[in-house]
Amino acid sequence: MKVDALIDQCTKGNHRAAAKLITLIENKEYLEEIIPKLYPYRKNSYIIGITGAPGVGKSTITDKLITQFRHYNATVGVVAIDPTSPFSGGALLGDRIRLQKHATDERVFIRSMGSRGHLGGLAPATNDVLTVLAALGCDYIIIETVGVGQSEIEIVKYADMVLLVLTPGSGDSMQVMKAGIMEIGDIFVINKCDRPGVDKIESELNLIQQINQHKDRLRPIAKIVAPKEIGMDILYKMIMELKNEQEKSSEIIMKHRVRIKNEILSNLQDSIYSHIQTNLIPEKKMETCVDIVFDNKSDPITMSRKLLDEYQKNLS
Ligand SMILES: Nc1nc2c(ncn2[C@@H]2O[C@H](COP(=O)(O)OP(=O)(O)O)[C@@H](O)[C@H]2O)c(=O)[nH]1
Ligand SMILES: [Mg+2]
Structure with missing residues (x-):
């Protein structure tokens, strides 16, 4: 059976096989055969969600994060979900071009998906696509999604860690406060720090955190200029520190259990x-x-x- 061969190749790290499986899954073909067979082969992939308003720099950050991960020889899977093009069911061309320099790297797998009008901002097959990427053997999986209200909440279901990207001079911090999406970001990333208003948004974020009197932990704030790779090493370090913290406590296990329940x-x-x-x-x-x-x-x-x-x- 054709599907068996694809599954076999995917678990051996073959990108073309993974891409074909994802297409089948998106079309809801052989779903009940693919997932049970792939599931035992999943690597313990760490899933990072990147969310924020359109244009804040999520794709650029994804691109630079891939570079960081590759520097440490980790394999990376990227799912870029773009609900802004519901008609084509596809993702923005710009994202593909931006990420293209990794396209020839056989240890980086990139997939753009349309959200196909799914309300949460994430594509309906997200869970199953994550299963494919884990079976492909990705150490890290990055999900990029446009955050407009509800979708930030949706991404929490899938990700072990969420980066909430904001920019100076945008009123983004007000949005954070109003929409109550404070809880969503595990790390706040202020991108475009080459623009004015960095101190203002940073102090607003600090103030919001004080007002909210976080029961758990204070969110670290990374100030970066993604295209110039300024601050990317600090962001990478923050990600690793938080990941270690989650792994030391039972938080990561809890997150996995919640994910299975949601699935x-x-x-x-x-x-x-x-x-x-x-x-x-x-x-x-x-x-x-x-x-x-x-x-x-x-x-x-x-x-x-x-x-x-x-x-x-x-x-x-
Ligand atoms: N000035 C400046 N522009 C940036 C920065 N990061 C991204 N951009 C630009 O902002 C635009 C949107 O970036 P993109 O990564 O596509 O944003 P996304 O929609 O959130 O994925 C692009 O033209 C980027 O080159 C930054 O740190 N500073
Ligand atoms: Mg993008």
């Missing part, structure tokens, strides 16, 4: 939802239900309750 729940949700769509409420029946509510003979809550009752009766 099971999200798979269940998917199958139950499609089961409902195909079996419980076929399109024709759905139209009848809509008619009834439309004619004010029922309401959406009562209608869904009734359908659920019917469903449970059928089960028993």
Whole structure:
């Protein structure tokens, strides 16, 4: 079987096989065959999420982080998710070009994915793509995602550590405070420190941390100019220190357990939802239900309750 050969090659580090498997997964083909077979081969990859508003420099930082990781001979997988191009289902060309210099490095695997209109800002197949990258043997996996409200929260489910990228003079710190996304970043990265307003955003971030009186730890703040690689070594050190801390405490295990729980729940949700769509409420029946509510003979809550009752009766 073709899938078996791909799985075999992927676990041996073959990028083309990994790319083909991801395409199959995105198209929901052979999913139930691929994941169970790949799962035992996963390396213990460390997953770093990078989030922040469009244009703050996430792709540039990703590019420079890859350089840092490669310097220490680690293998890296990158998933760049771009919800800003829902129509093409693809990612921005710019990201690909920016990351291209790593494209010939056989120890760096880069994949752009569209979020295909998925609400959380992450593509629906993210979990399964991470499984492929882990089976490919990546030491580090970087997920780059555009942060607009909800999606920052979503990324926490997948990542062991999240870098929240902000820029001076952007009002980003206000956004952090208002949106309550303080908790999301494990490290705050102030990028574009070649621009004015660095001290201001830094003191605002410190103030927000003071006000929030963090129960756990103070977030380190890295000030960088990514394209010039200024501060990248310090950021790298912060990442490693935090990672070591997580590994020493049971935090990393807890995160993995939460991730598994979310994976099971999200798979269940998917199958139950499609089961409902195909079996419980076929399109024709759905139209009848809509008619009834439309004619004010029922309401959406009562209608869904009734359908659920019917469903449970059928089960028993
Ligand atoms: N001046 C300046 N420009 C930067 C810096 N980092 C990134 N940029 C530029 O900002 C733009 C957006 O960067 P990109 O990495 O694509 O941002 P993303 O949308 O968050 O992935 C690009 O033109 C970068 O060259 C920086 O530290 N200083
Ligand atoms: Mg980008």
